[in-house]
Amino acid sequence: MTDPHGRGEAAILRPTAAAQHFSVARVAPSQRWARLVEYVWIARWECPEPYDQQVIPQPCVHVTAETWQGVPRLLVNGITREPFVRTLEGTGHVIGATFRPASFRAVLGADLGVVAGRVVPLGDVVGPDDSAVAADLLGSGASDEEMAATLESHLDACGAQPDPLADELNALVRRAEVDRSITRADRLADLAGVSLRTLQRQFTAYLGIGPKWVVQRFRLLDAAAAAHAGPTDWAALAVDLGFADQSHLTRAFTAVVGTPPRTYERQARSGA
Secondary structure, three states: OOOOOOOHHHEEOOHHHHHEEEEEEEEOOOOOOOOOOEHHHHHEEEEEEEEEEOOOOOOOOOEEEEOOEEEEEEEEEEOOOOOEEEEEEEEEEEEEEOOOOOOOOHHHHOOHHOOOOOOHHHHHHHHOOOOHHHHHHOOOOOHHHHHHHHHHHHOOOOOOOHHHHHHHHHHHHHHHHHHHOOOOOHHHHHHHHHOOHHHHHHHHHHHHOOHHHHHHHHHHHHHHHHHOOOOOHHHHHHHHOOOHOOOOOOOOHHHHHHOOOOHHHHHHHHHO
């Protein structure tokens, strides 16, 4: 289960209902990982009956300790275009590291296309076998901080080295996240001082996804946040977020969430 990058409340869909089933705690990374990792998170749930939780995927890679084909593994969750739904049942927890958008390339040692849209065990693509540490994390009664330190210790063996270009791209993605006036990829290219084609190549190599997708994803997160706050003038918001009209926003939102924004707003506010 992935925890959303940055805008947790907006990316966790139907947050009122979600809060009745699971919680997410965050731990700041150690100094040695702070340049590459945004935070370490621990999700815990208690669900007597199966509960489906949907999350809007974010432009970042997560490394999570989960059960994979019946075996505990550390999993690389590449950036995906597909909707993300996780079924929670019984009592359990997942721990994960949320990497800064362009920073997992330093661990992988290759372009992010290798893991884009995929979930693959970490030990299958880089570093030592991860089964033992994953089993330890999933069976652990340790504190959040102790589990975060255990996960980082295993990541240390991957030999990641910071990359100045990754730092620049991370700052650019952060700008796209917080600045609602950025509604087009060419605006990001202008801010970076490169051509749009160059920026597309850089994003593909370092994120595994293009800048147009990144910009629109953040604007859709703005739309989700508006739905959670409600009531919303969707026609005005569509223009504010750079969509051609309300119909354009509705199509894009529905493709990601599965529900038109007005319907989702009613569901989110009612706790359905």
